Amino acid sequence: MSGTTRAIGASTPRLDAADKATGRAEYADDVARPGMLYAAIHTSPHAHARIRGYRLEAARAIPGVKAIVTGADLAGPHCGGIIKDESMVARGKVRYVGEPVAAVAATDPETAGRAAAAIEVDYEPLEPVLSIDAALAPGAPLLHEDYPSYVKTVQGGGHGNVVFESTVEEGDVERGFAECDTIVEATWETQAQHHVYLETNGCVADVDASGRITLYATCQSVHHIQQRVAEELGEPMSRIRVRATRVGGGFGGKHASNIHSIAAWLARAARRPVKLVLSRMQDFEIQRSRHPARVWMRTGARRDGTILARDVRVTIDGGAYADESPPVLAFALLMSRGPYRIPNVRARGAAVYTNKLRAGSFRGFGNPQASFAGESQIDELARALGLDPVELRLKNAMRPGDTAFGGQQVPSCVLRECIERVRAAQRAAPPLAPRPGRRRGVGYAALSHISGLMGTAASVQLRTDGSIALATGCVDIGQGSDTVLVQICADALSVPIDRVSYAPQDSDSSPYNWKTAGSRSTYMTGRAVALATHELRAKMLAHAGDMMECAVEDLELRPGGLVGLKGLPKAVSFKEVALRSLFHSGGPIAATHGFVFDGPGFDPKRAAIHQLAFANLGVYTYGAHCVEVDVDEATGAVEVRRAWCAHDPGRAINPAACEGQIQGGFVQGIGYALTEAMHWNAEGWLTTTTLADYKVPGVLDCPVEILPILLEDPDPTHPVGAKGVGEISLVGAAPAIANAVADATGARVRRLPMFPERVLAAIDARA
Amino acid sequence: MNPKLHSVLTINGERRDVLAPASATLLDALRSVLGLTGTKRGCNHGVCGACTVLLDGKLARACLTLAADVGERAVVTIEGIGGNGGLSPVQRALVEHGAIQCGFCTPGVVIALSELFARDPRPDRGAIRGALSGNLCRCSGYAKIVEAAERLAGEAR
Numbered sequence: 045m046s047g048t049t050r051a052i053g054a055s056t057p058r059l060d061a062a063d064k065a066t067g068r069a070e071y072a073d074d075v076a077r078p079g080m081l082y083a084a085i086h087t088s089p090h091a092h093a094r095i096r097g098y099r100l101e102a103a104r105a106i107p108g109v110k111a112i113v114t115g116a117d118l119a120g121p122h123c124g125g126i127i128k129d130e131s132m133v134a135r136g137k138v139r140y141v142g143e144p145v146a147a148v149a150a151t152d153p154e155t156a157g158r159a160a161a162a163i164e165v166d167y168e169p170l171e172p173v174l175s176i177d178a179a180l181a182p183g184a185p186l187l188h189e190d191y192p193s194y195v196k197t198v199q200g201g202g203h204g205n206v207v208f209e210s211t212v213e214e215g216d217v218e219r220g221f222a223e224c225d226t227i228v229e230a231t232w233e234t235q236a237q238h239h240v241y242l243e244t245n246g247c248v249a250d251v252d253a254s255g256r257i258t259l260y261a262t263c264q265s266v267h268h269i270q271q272r273v274a275e276e277l278g279e280p281m282s283r284i285r286v287r288a289t290r291v292g293g294g295f296g297g298k299h300a301s302n303i304h305s306i307a308a309w310l311a312r313a314a315r316r317p318v319k320l321v322l323s324r325m326q327d328f329e330i331q332r333s334r335h336p337a338r339v340w341m342r343t344g345a346r347r348d349g350t351i352l353a354r355d356v357r358v359t360i361d362g363g364a365y366a367d368e369s370p371p372v373l374a375f376a377l378l379m380s381r382g383p384y385r386i387p388n389v390r391a392r393g394a395a396v397y398t399n400k401l402r403a404g405s406f407r408g409f410g411n412p413q414a415s416f417a418g419e420s421q422i423d424e425l426a427r428a429l430g431l432d433p434v435e436l437r438l439k440n441a442m443r444p445g446d447t448a449f450g451g452q453q454v455p456s457c458v459l460r461e462c463i464e465r466v467r468a469a470q471r472a473a474p475p476l477a478p479r480p481g482r483r484r485g486v487g488y489a490a491l492s493h494i495s496g497l498m499g500t501a502a503s504v505q506l507r508t509d510g511s512i513a514l515a516t517g518c519v520d521i522g523q524g525s526d527t528v529l530v531q532i533c534a535d536a537l538s539v540p541i542d543r544v545s546y547a548p549q550d551s552d553s554s555p556y557n558w559k560t561a562g563s564r565s566t567y568m569t570g571r572a573v574a575l576a577t578h579e580l581r582a583k584m585l586a587h588a589g590d591m592m593e594c595a596v597e598d599l600e601l602r603p604g605g606l607v608g609l610k611g612l613p614k615a616v617s618f619k620e621v622a623l624r625s626l627f628h629s630g631g632p633i634a635a636t637h638g639f640v641f642d643g644p645g646f647d648p649k650r651a652a653i654h655q656l657a658f659a660n661l662g663v664y665t666y667g668a669h670c671v672e673v674d675v676d677e678a679t680g681a682v683e684v685r686r687a688w689c690a691h692d693p694g695r696a697i698n699p700a701a702c703e704g705q706i707q708g709g710f711v712q713g714i715g716y717a718l719t720e721a722m723h724w725n726a727e728g729w730l731t732t733t734t735l736a737d738y739k740v741p742g743v744l745d746c747p748v749e750i751l752p753i754l755l756e757d758p759d760p761t762h763p764v765g766a767k768g769v770g771e772i773s774l775v776g777a778a779p780a781i782a783n784a785v786a787d788a789t790g791a792r793v794r795r796l797p798m799f800p801e802r803v804l805a806a807i808d809a810r811a
Numbered sequence: 812m813n814p815k816l817h818s819v820l821t822i823n824g825e826r827r828d829v830l831a832p833a834s835a836t837l838l839d840a841l842r843s844v845l846g847l848t849g850t851k852r853g854c855n856h857g858v859c860g861a862c863t864v865l866l867d868g869k870l871a872r873a874c875l876t877l878a879a880d881v882g883e884r885a886v887v888t889i890e891g892i893g894g895n896g897g898l899s900p901v902q903r904a905l906v907e908h909g910a911i912q913c914g915f916c917t918p919g920v921v922i923a924l925s926e927l928f929a930r931d932p933r934p935d936r937g938a939i940r941g942a943l944s945g946n947l948c949r950c951s952g953y954a955k956i957v958e959a960a961e962r963l964a965g966e967a968r
Binding site for chain 1: 813832842846847848849850851852853854855856858859861888889890892893898902905906907908909910911912913914915916917918921936940941943944946947948949950951952953954955956957958
């Protein structure tokens with residue numbers, strides 16, 4: 045590699061790509077330890093039941109069984125991220141079919157499975173609550189009678205089955221509607237979507253002679269798992285070490301820890317390593333989904349298209365445990381205004397408990413539900429006003445200096461450019477030939493999202509040969525953060541990327557990172573890497589100044605690992621600087637930088653906010669999608685033919701990785717829009733537990749022409765201007781496709797996924 | 812109990828002894844008995860394609876193939892692609908074109924494309940998409956995988 049090539053802006057192949065292409069990359073199920081046992085989980089056959097007792101004799105009698113754990117063994121507090129309402133195995137009650145009730149470790153997987161099946165649990169079945177309406181019905185059975193006693197970091201729920209309620213309001217909605225010439229109103233419904241990371245959840249828990257546990261886990265944060273397992277096992281965090289394996293996809297589904305404590309508990313009890321890897325069926329049954337939601341929305345405008353008011357009510361189905369329901373609801377409300385200047389907006393919402401799988405974090409985090417309703421309604425409003433939907437968006441689009449819903453100042457905003465660019469690209473593309481029996485439609489969606497949240501840190505060290513050791517707690521879950529963070533570090537030191545090593549995540553040594561979530565890795569951890577590297581550079585220059593007997597201001601970095609004297613050939617190498625440091629400052633030159641998201645928060649003078657799960661969010665990102673679809677007149681099947689996705693990555697550190705995120709997010713959005721749905725039957729059994737029943741888009745379901753457009757508008761708060769595009773790329777697919785279906789057929793589908801029969805029904809309803 | 816069977820499999824050109832329960836799949840044998848963990852278990856029910864291997868040059872789902880049924884057929888796994896630790900043209904195309912994200916589907920994708928290029932060095936887009944239609948990828952949206960294969964096909968022209 046040429047020493048003069050800038051690392052930032054290069055579509056460098058990922059650092060881990062060759063290992064992944066050759067099968068060398070080590071994922072959780074590839075980890076093996078000497079003497080390793082295998083765990084199996086006994087799960088609940090009831091959606092809602094009281095546990096009266098356990099009979100373990102038959103399971104214990106099976107040769108090879110080394111440890112069993114049930115809820116009766118747990119004495120510590122309940123766990124959970126926001127509301128501490130759950131345990132690694134059920135205690136007292138089961139609240140969904142598939143909930144872990146007990147677990148076994150045995151010498152081989154088959155024995156563990158037989159032993160788990162031999163565990164007998166005495167249940168008293170209770171009436172299950174399986175929908176939002178059932179949860180809110182007067183006299184509905186309560187899922188969590190102990191809700192008032194749970195430890196919580198938010199308030200705002202607790203009556204009946206309500207987990208959390210929140211309101212955000214700006215302006216005067218009633219007065220706004222009074223001034224409108226046209227008002228549209230409708231209700232949208234969305235389904236539970238599963239992440240379907242190709243690698244199911246799993247871990248190996250090892251234990252040393254002192255009982256200290258080391259977990260090898262596929263995860264989105266080693267620090268989070270360490271905290272949860274320590275809490276659940278009643279151990280100090282110093283006794284729990286977590287190391288990240290390669291992660292076969294996460295998308296939010298590996299955001300919170302559920303099963304790690306089970307493996308750790310069994311390993312501690314058996315004093316042997318334990319592997320726990322979920323089958324695909326168990327992963328569907330016991331992990332988490334995107335929240336099913338009902339969104340009622342009313343929007344009004346003047347005759348000229350100026351939108352004056354919007355009223356929104358969002359109800360999300362959180363399933364059996366709170367998990368991330370409070371912040372998902374709050375974020376859905378904040379996104380429900382859309383990226384528009386609307387002076388009078390009221391968004392109210394509730395999250396409820398039901399006897400189904402917990403819903404939690406999933407790429408988009410409440411925004412896909414809100415934007416499906418909001419961006420569909422913009423098209424319906426345009427139709428009611430007799431205006432072009434793209435022009436209506438452009439007329440009301442946020443501009444630089446505007447405020448987001450909640451009152452946060454937005455210094456930069458390329459939304460209008462995004463909308464215009466996808467429209468221009470679609471118009472300039474050679475038209476696809478019409479096909480008999482298919483109707484063609486074009487649809488748009490305009491989007492915003494955030495990039496930020498919480499704390500992170502990085503450390504960087506000059507090795508004695510002049511190469512660089514970079515470490516962060518940021519786990520690469522497939523999006524390419526390892527490579528991007530190394531590019532940021534290498535660029536700041538003008539060295540090729542192969543001079544920078546990147547440490548795998550280990551809770552014993554990695555700088556803190558909250559999670560790989562919130563589209564935050566490039567923005568948050570990238571900032572920490574840049575600033576730690578700048579500090580390292582300053583320390584290196586101080587040494588070099590002493591060595592060359594000159595002022596630091598007269599020095600410059602030269603490509604390839606040199607510090608030179610400006611205007612002169614004289615230079616010292618990084619290696620010479622590093623070796624000197626051993627004798628002058630007692631060790632390698634090192635620097636760390638850590639921070640918590642420090643951007644502007646909500647503005648109470650602008651917005652009346654009742655209960656949000658956070659004080660500030662992050663920097664805003666913008667985007668626009670345009671899709672062309674064909675709708676089969678006979679079957680109602682929708683095929684996406686081409687898509688244009690304009691996004692604002694601030695600055696694309698690795699453009700190919702950025703494009704890959706956008707294309708992959710959009711296709712996960714196609715699945716959400718058209719094919720993916722988890723289904724529970726009347727007894728609360730999940731019936732979609734295989735990849736044959738739950739339809740993830742395959743290559744033939746997707747266009748190859750998903751054309752990313754990167755509009756780089758450097759973010760002023762990031763040393764190299766970068767922002768995240770990981771989530772926003774999913775958000776536009778469903779509304780843009782729904783708008784294209786309406787354009788093609790005149791029929792409006794307000795329920796996801798847009799299965800062919802629902803499209804046909806909407807076409808019939810129109811007639 | 813599950814009695815164990817002994818079989819001798821030809822894997823990546825080597826004869827390997829396998830002692831595994833009669834119910835063991837080829838995927839179980841590769842991953843658990845032989846330590847060849849490059850072949851991935853994504854669903855274990857034949858849908859995702861992450862466990863794809865070659866049996867006498869033809870695509871097979873290792874999770875749906877009983878180890879004891881393989882017999883004399885030659886097995887090629889991801890560890891047998893490339894050789895001498897280097898990358899095959901298919902692997903190199905995927906790496907260089909940014910077609911690999913989480914990487915869990917990648918071994919299966921490499922095998923599927925290797926089988927395609929072995930019988931058709933210059934496949935068109937339709938042939939490439941057809942060859943990949945048995946492999947799920949949750950990260951990439953497929954676009955860069957298809958384009959990487961098209962680039963490789965272009966080099967052969």
